[in-house]
Amino acid sequence: MSEVKISAEPRTEFGKGGARRTRRAGKVPAVLYGHGEAPRHIALPAREFAAAIRHGGKNQIFNIEISDGSTALALPKAIQRDPIKDTFEHVDLLVVRRGEKVTVEIPVQLIGEAARDTLVMTESNTLAVLADATKLPEHLEASIDGLPAGSQVKAADVKLPAGVELAADPDLVIAIVSAAQDQSIVSETAEEAPAEPEPAAAEA
Incomplete structure (x- = not known):
């Protein structure tokens, strides 16, 4: 930067x-x-x-x-x-000072697309790293490309630029890939739900 x-x-x-x-x-x-x-x-x-x-x-x-x-x-x-x-x-x-390392929170961007019929939930938008104060990366990238339902992307999975060290817990969850909810089930549930009674007409 x-x-x-x-x-x-x-x-x-x-x-x-x-x-x-x-x-x-x-x-x-x-x-x-x-x-x-x-x-x-x-x-x-x-x-x-x-x-x-x-x-x-x-x-x-x-x-x-x-x-x-x-x-x-x-x-x-x-x-x-x-x-x-x-x-x-x-x-x-x-x-x-130039050459001094500092701990900062860097934004994380998810790249790629997870497997079909999945949803990706972001758990953490930033990641703590230790880096040269004058050479801080603008963002970090975490790949979700092709990940199936049930996958997790953790801090340890994020590729760091040269000279940048992880300061966060390696097990910190960045994103979770889960199965997309079956829309047909949602529709059936909505159809089976009892209709709300109509309000009684007000007396004149």
């Missing part, structure tokens, strides 16, 4: 009031922390940050250039969003 350069400003106002003023100014309140350093309160440009997250997801690496002349390489660890406005309320950013 490529790095995204983004500007930032030190933030001197704290609390709910300060955060609201920061958001009204078109910025996202954020805290930068890690590697034993004191947390730094910064403000990120909301539009640029939102565009980067839409493109790279929550594991997007940011090369942050702060207006005081300092820089930091950071990975979002917690993102708070307004569910109604779909805007970013606050971001926690973890400082990372």
Whole structure:
């Protein structure tokens, strides 16, 4: 995953009031922390940050250039969003170093088609892995191609890119393949079900 350069400003106002003023100014309140350093309160440009997250997801690496002349390489660890406005309320950013390995949740995509007359149920959309902070895969792939009913895809079955290690339980179930429900049985059941009595006519 490529790095995204983004500007930032030190933030001197704290609390709910300060955060609201920061958001009204078109910025996202954020805290930068890690590697034993004191947390730094910064403000990120909301539009640029939102565009980067839409493109790279929550594991997007940011090369942050702060207006005081300092820089930091950071990975979002917690993102708070307004569910109604779909805007970013606050971001926690973890400082990372090139070559450093971090544990992150990576989206898993199912590829292929299971055997005929089966249904595939996704049990986990992400998988925890240990990888270089600057070389995080955008997604992982798990094959369900040709799998018969009764099959399971587990974390250990997911093929990992070079340099990426599994951090989740190898027995974590990613997907389950089950037999498709017989539609004829559903239809027969519906036909056999007793009809609901019609409501009595109201007296005049």
